Amino acid sequence: MKINEYSQEEIRFCLAQKAAEVEPSAELFNRIKKNIQELECENMMKSKIFCFKKSKLSIAVLTCCIFLLGSTAVIGATLAKSWIGHSSSRYVTFPETDKIINDVGFAPKYTETLPGGFKFDRGGTGESKLVDEAGNAVTQTKDVRFVYRRGTEKSPLTLTVSQIDEEFVDFSSNKLVGNHKGINLYYYEQKYKFVPVGYELTEEDKKAFEAGELEISYGASEVSCANVQALSWYEEGLLYTIMGNDYNFTIEDMIEMAKTVIEAE
Amino acid sequence: MQESELIKKVQEGDLPAFERLFELYKSKALKTVYLMTGDRAISEDIVQEAFVKCYTSIKSLRNPEHFKTWFYKLLTRTTWQYMKKEKKLLPTEDILELVEANSVKSYSDKAQQEEAKNMIYEELTKLEPKLQTTLILYYYNGFSVKEIAKIMGCFEGTVKSRLYTGRCKLKNNLASLNNYISEGGITV
Numbered sequence: 491m492k493i494n495e496y497s498q499e500e501i502r503f504c505l506a507q508k509a510a511e512v513e514p515s516a517e518l519f520n521r522i523k524k525n526i527q528e529l530e531c532e533n534m535m536k537s538k539i540f541c542f543k544k545s546k547l548s549i550a551v552l553t554c555c556i557f558l559l560g561s562t563a564v565i566g567a568t569l570a571k572s573w574i575g576h577s578s579s580r581y582v583t584f585p586e587t588d589k590i591i592n593d594v595g596f597a598p599k600y601t602e603t604l605p606g607g608f609k610f611d612r613g614g615t616g617e618s619k620l621v622d623e624a625g626n627a628v629t630q631t632k633d634v635r636f637v638y639r640r641g642t643e644k645s646p647l648t649l650t651v652s653q654i655d656e657e658f659v660d661f662s663s664n665k666l667v668g669n670h671k672g673i674n675l676y677y678y679e680q681k682y683k684f685v686p687v688g689y690e691l692t693e694e695d696k697k698a699f700e701a702g703e704l705e706i707s708y709g710a711s712e713v714s715c716a717n718v719q720a721l722s723w724y725e726e727g728l729l730y731t732i733m734g735n736d737y738n739f740t741i742e743d744m745i746e747m748a749k750t751v752i753e754a755e
Numbered sequence: 756m757q758e759s760e761l762i763k764k765v766q767e768g769d770l771p772a773f774e775r776l777f778e779l780y781k782s783k784a785l786k787t788v789y790l791m792t793g794d795r796a797i798s799e800d801i802v803q804e805a806f807v808k809c810y811t812s813i814k815s816l817r818n819p820e821h822f823k824t825w826f827y828k829l830l831t832r833t834t835w836q837y838m839k840k841e842k843k844l845l846p847t848e849d850i851l852e853l854v855e856a857n858s859v860k861s862y863s864d865k866a867q868q869e870e871a872k873n874m875i876y877e878e879l880t881k882l883e884p885k886l887q888t889t890l891i892l893y894y895y896n897g898f899s900v901k902e903i904a905k906i907m908g909c910f911e912g913t914v915k916s917r918l919y920t921g922r923c924k925l926k927n928n929l930a931s932l933n934n935y936i937s938e939g940g941i942t943v
Contacts, residue, residue: 498894501925504875505895509786512795518803519777523770525807627770 581613
């Protein structure tokens with residue numbers, strides 16, 4: 491056979507024969523899903539940072555991380571690998587219930603003020619989902635967030651309400667500290683270190699982390715630390731979390747806040 | 756489920772639907788990229804990147820009926836970008852080296868035919884990327900001239916011209932190689 495005497499059919503055959511040398515690997519789709527998941531996380535972080543840069547509240551980036559960590563802290567870590575989602579700031583004035591129902595589809599209990607001198611400052615909604623190791627959504631939630639401030643203090647206090655099935659709520663890392671009107675109240679306190687992506691942990695960080703004394707959160711624009719306190723409860727399909735950082739609340743302080751919300755109309 | 760319905764679901768963020776779509780396209784996509792790169796590992800990386808881009812940008816696809824050409828446009832561009840970035844040149848075995856390698860072997864008829872077909876592929880990989888891609892999309896994937904024009908973002912006339920030029924170059928290169936081998940006393 492002369493190799494210049496090829497036909498178009500031979501080109502087809504030759505390419506088909508060469509192509510038959512490869513087949514997609516079994517892990518290919520899992521790698522793709524992992525990439526997608528990472529991108530979603532990255533986009534989530536970017537959108538939050540952008541949102542806060544816009545409003546010129548640098549502390550809010552920190553709060554945003556606290557909000558996410560707080561949520562994962564009470565949602566079963568064994569059930570899902572990651573908590574991903576996005577949020578937006580849309581309430582600059584105290585929102586009417588109808589507005590919230592229209593935005594998220596449920597009516598949470600909430601108040602304009604909270605004990606301790608906190609007043610509503612702004613709020614927002616969000617959507618989140620828990621994804622398993624393979625990147626599949628285990629459950630999806632809608633969230634509404636109310637941000638409160640006290641005087642000129644920079645650090646905000648947040649009340650986050652998430653619509654989530656009870657089977658995905660796990661208070662095992664929280665401490666039962668009270669019951670109000672038949673509703674159990676769970677307290678959570680933890681030191682956090684917020685670091686940029688790619689930050690290398692110090693030996694001290696590693697020791698504290700291994701001892702359970704410190705949680706590390708990646709995605710912040712700069713390194714900072716905070717002592718996070720949260721009180722959570724589950725009521726009628728909604729998970730409520732009041733959270734603040736570096737306030738040094740007593741548990742009683744936080745229970746009073748929770749009572750106010752539970753008793754709200 | 757129709758492919759267009761599947762694509763609409765993927766546009767809504769349905770990951771299981773995306774997996775079904777991936778199953779439909781994965782093999783041909785990988786093999787197409789492999790023909791363009793000649794490297795298994797790189798081909799998987801490129802296909803991985805292309806499917807991630809597919810998932811994250813599929814909302815921009817207005818008509819699900821056009822998914823196939825849209826996806827292959829994304830796939831070929833991802834391949835070109837990757838190769839350019841990594842500076843991984845397509846396999847370009849030197850003709851003389853090929854002849855030398857051939858000269859020390861004796862062939863049965865079947866082996867000769869196999870070798871000739873390998874040479875067709877080897878010569879195809881030496882063509883410039885756009886000619887090579889056009890030939891692969893036409894002869895391996897079976898796309899029409901119109902579809903290739905959409906994939907490559909050019910006129911149908913350009914595709915026809917590239918097919919003609921590609922075939923001529925392939926033929927000339929193979930003829931040169933054949934003459935060289937013949938002069939060296941080797942009959943392929």
